[in-house]
Amino acid sequence: MSLVGPSGSGKSSLLRAVIGLQKPLAGTVETGLAPSEIGMLFQDDALLPWKTARENVALGLIFNGVEPPRAQEQADVWLQRLGLAGFGHRFPRHLSGGQRKRVALAQVLAMTPKLLLMDEPFASLDAIVRARIIQEVATLVERERISVLLVTHDLEEAISLSDCVYLLSQGPRAHITHDYRVPIPRPRDPVRARMHPAFAPLYEKLWNDLSREVDRDQRAESTV
Amino acid sequence: MMALNPRHAWLRQLAALTIVLMVWEAAGRGHLLNPLFAPSPSQIGAALVDLFGSGRIWPHLNATFTEALAGLLIGIVVGIVLGVLAALVPLIAELIEPVMTLLNAIPRVIxxxxxxxxxxxGIASKVALAFILVAVLMFFTVYSGIRQVDRKLVERIVTLGGGRWELVRHVYLPAVASSVLGSLKVAVGFAFTGACVGEFVAASRGLGYLLSFAQSTYNTALMFALILLILVVVLVIFGIAGRLEKHLLRWN
Structure with missing residues (x-):
């Protein structure tokens, strides 16, 4: 499930409300999940610089009562699953941007969340690394049956990864104006999904609707 | 021009130093330098040998070390405590920060x-001077160290299920430790400055006292010997602090 919308429509705030970093001004957030069942992947890979990759991944497990030696073992398993076998002893400073993103991902996935929130998680990566990580995330998420709520500016990313895309209107008082079903079957490869016949028409529709939202905002500005 | 091998820089530096010392020595022996102003290296060496040979130096070294290390230790502890309190309690920050800023702005040796x-x-006034030099430095180091902790790190820990204690243990404490270690060398220098200047002003023992004695008796050989000795002492402690820093901040 993806959430797209113009800047300032409150996409990030919504995610922050879901995970409890921010209290909604009105209303409540219902997920039916315990806080430990929700994981969040941020845009920045905010790893603790003074802990190794392994220690960073083990952190969430330790917070949730796993014995440190067991947590470290599990951390190694997750690092391996994300292609970082042998990098466990490295400090974040000595990892590349893509590797740090993988560590951050391992850290969240190690908690085996039922719901994964992602706030433009791949924006800072270069194209190839980004495509690869997106592929890996898609595979892992499908295999582990994790629900994902993705906030993104990238419509291609939104369509190729989701079953359902929601468009938020221009803020303030943003609301969901459209929702779109993505008819591309699963399991799917997010790179190949772009070649599916349903992709281009959906992309165009989303693009037009989003443009209209952004234009509406500019008209509002010019009348002021 | 010949390319210099950077790995042999120390060799070239050593050679240059040797030449300077030899010229200096020769100039001294040739009566080109007034020994009252610039004693020759051999005279300075003799003064050093005499200081240690007669055992006269030990009580002075002992005094300076005790003062500097006591001031350093108390200064670090008090600086950390005040820095942490100011970072956590806005009221304390409001009251302490202007005082510290003032103390930071003046040359504290006055x-x-x-x-x-x-x-x-006695020893207390020197410890106090070393203390005030170190404490103000440590206060600002710790205070800004905690305030500059990345909000994102805090949020990350919270979303992983960490509470207050986990935040202190995994985010704030390491941040404090790294800022303290980062300015440990400067603090060591400050502590010895405080001790020596304090002794220079009024004392009955210590390297600073000996230095002021050498000055008042125009004993320049002793003066240079003491300057050299203080230099070596601080360099050794710098080395130890550097090792500690390198080991504990190896993630950086």
């Missing part, structure tokens, strides 16, 4: 005469 009047010419 407090030396005050401390001598308050605490006498």
């Amino acid at each position: 407090l030396a005469p005050v401390f001598v009047i308050w605490m006498g010419i």
Whole structure:
């Protein structure tokens, strides 16, 4: 499930409300999940610089009562699953941007969340690394049956990864104006999904609707 | 031009130093230098040998070390405590920060005469001077170290299920430790400055006292010997602090 919308429509705030970093001004957030069942992947890979990759991944497990030696073992398993076998002893400073993103991902996935929130998680990566990580995330998420709520500016990313895309209107008082079903079957490869016949028409529709939202905002500005 | 191998830089530096010392020595022996102003390296060496040979130096070294290390230790502890309190309690920050800013702005060694009047010419006034030099430095290091902790790190820990204690243990404590270690070398220098200046002002023992004695008796060989000795002492402690820093901040 993806959430797209113009800047300032409150996409990030919504995610922050879901995970409890921010209290909604009105209303409540219902997920039916315990806080430990929700994981969040941020845009920045905010790893603790003074802990190794392994220690960073083990952190969430330790917070949730796993014995440190067991947590470290599990951390190694997750690092391996994300292609970082042998990098466990490295400090974040000595990892590349893509590797740090993988560590951050391992850290969240190690908690085996039922719901994964992602706030433009791949924006800072270069194209190839980004495509690869997106592929890996898609595979892992499908295999582990994790629900994902993705906030993104990238419509291609939104369509190729989701079953359902929601468009938020221009803020303030943003609301969901459209929702779109993505008819591309699963399991799917997010790179190949772009070649599916349903992709281009959906992309165009989303693009037009989003443009209209952004234009509406500019008209509002010019009348002021 | 010939390319220099950077790995042999120390060799070239050593050679240059040797030449300078030899020229200096030759100039001294040829009566080109007034020994009252610039004693030759051999005279300085002789003064050093005499200091250690006669055992006269030990009580002075002992005094300076005790003062500097006591001031350093108390200064670090008090600086950390005040820095942490100010970072966590806004009221304390409001009250302490202007005082610290003021103390930071003045050359704190001007407090030396005050401390001598308050605490006498014994060890206490030197410890106090070393302390105030170190404490102000540590306060700002820790205070800004905690305030500059990345909000994102805090949020990350919270979303992983960490509470207050986990935040202190995994985010704030390491941040404090790294800022303290980062300025440990400067603090060591400050502590010895405080001790020596304090002794220089009024004391009955210590390297600073000996230095002021050498000055008043125009014993320049002794003066240079002491300067050299203080230099070596601080370099050794710098080395130890550097090792500690390198080991504990190896993630950086």
